[in-house]
Amino acid sequence: MSDDFLIEMGYAGLTGRLKRLSDAFIYQTRDFYREHESDIEPNWHMIFMLLQKNEKMTVTQIADTLQLSHPAIVKLINKMKKRGYVDAEIDSQDNRKYQLMLSQKAKQKLPVLQEYWTAGEKALEELLGFNTRLLDEIQKLEDCMAEADFRTRMDKLLVNE
């Protein structure tokens, strides 16, 4: 028997375990960057990828694409701007919007960062046993959540409603 109470809890322990796993990845990635004297942060990866692919994007576009709230993106981007990785220019058509893009510094650093990200991807492949079963199961869960989310299902399943 495991001495891990969350595992012992079965289904009910899943949410806690997801949180633990997610935190572990975030903190360890942060430590990795610090160890390698890199001033970038874990979740910047997805912003870099996105701005490489799309050149220019607004806060709202990024928030929608990553399915995060816009204040989350504002915070992220502000820090990236402060460290000189992202430039912004006001949209000529719409004065509310900022078009965001990778700075020259960011583009210069990309080859080094790419090495880190490749190492991260390989490490993940190792951890998943070189198969996509976990990814596939998570995909199914996400699809299921899209149909009817956790709260909706709990409400429906509560007896004596």
Next chain:
Amino acid sequence: MSDDFLIEMGYAGLTGRLKRLSDAFIYQTRDFYREHESDIEPNWHMIFMLLQKNEKMTVTQIADTLQLSHPAIVKLINKMKKRGYVDAEIDSQDNRKYQLMLSQKAKQKLPVLQEYWTAGEKALEELLGFNTRLLDEIQKLEDCMAEADFRTRMDKLLVNE
């Protein structure tokens, strides 16, 4: 093709998706409790379960059992105390320790809470398609992480080290 960039990112998107999922469960559970006029919070579930099973525990014991840091437990328990769900008594053998236990109020509320938790468990079973494949894959990942964690593997796999 999905319009979800994290999915598009493949392995590299996994950590972001875990975070998203974990957050979704936490926020939706919190909303559920609020909707049902319950003043308890999502992660109290595991404390309730633990103190039902073990009667009395210290902060450090709880932190070890749940694999969380002790300040996390201190915060949790302080709020549970403030709302009257947990009582504490100083250990007679060791004046540093507090023995924590469920209050009378907590025990009275247990039947109602149990209904909520049952609904949550059923909802999770639904979301997982009434099988433990996701749980199993997560277990494998946890085991793998215990052997050598993400950061260690990234360091090892980084070329030109």
Next chain:
DNA sequence: TAGATTTGCGTAACCAGTTACATATATTAT
């Protein structure tokens, strides 16, 4: 039995997300 070390708990500052609200600009409708 005194000094060093370890242990248990607490606090502060941080991180990465959220919701709720504010404000400025654009757009739509009358």
Next chain:
DNA sequence: ATAATATATGTAACTGGTTACGCAAATCTA
């Protein structure tokens, strides 16, 4: 053309975790 509405961004306060540090009590050691 103006009023109402919608959209883009920003800010504040919260949540639930972390690490780093401090202090007091207990334990070990010489």
